[in-house]
Amino acid sequence: MTSFAILLFLHFSAVIVWLGGMTIMHFAVRPAAVQTLEPAQRLPFMAASLARFFVLVIVAIVLLLATGAWMMHIMASVGRLPSSVQAMAGLGLIMMTIFGHIRFGVFPKLRRAVAAQSWPEAATRLATIRKLVALNLALGFITVAVAIIGRTLLA
């Protein structure tokens, strides 16, 4: 069970980094940039901040998938895989798909627009990313609620 505790710790650390990062980006960094910077400074700044944050998210996702799958394997081997864990995995996969769309679909277009100094186009792309991050943030807290409340109710 020690190894399970370590896996759960690593899993939860990845959750903290991903959800905490989205919270800070959405509620602090972006509004502060809008308040203090002109588009010609704000959009390159946001693109550079997101580029760094997305590296952390990719590490968090790899960790979530590896630890989550490993814990599921351990739980399945003792015949205890509650529906809350399956729901968490499903919601987690949806979140990862949305992130994939942000990182590999929309973000390259934001970068190209910033490189071309096309500020209205860059602002449109950033607005799309903001909405998708807000969606993933909401899904993230629902996933945590499902995981924790499910564990308590089904214990």
Ligand code: HEM
């Ligand atoms: C798709 C990949 C994922 C898989 C396969 C997975 C699987 C698991 C498993 C097997 C556990 C242990 C459950 C238990 O001990 O009862 C767990 C715990 C947990 N997971 Fe995930 N998970 C995934 C993604 C996520 C995501 C994306 C989040 C949050 C955004 C999340 C949040 C949590 C939390 C908060 C716990 C701790 C629950 C508790 O100990 O009460 N998981 N996960």
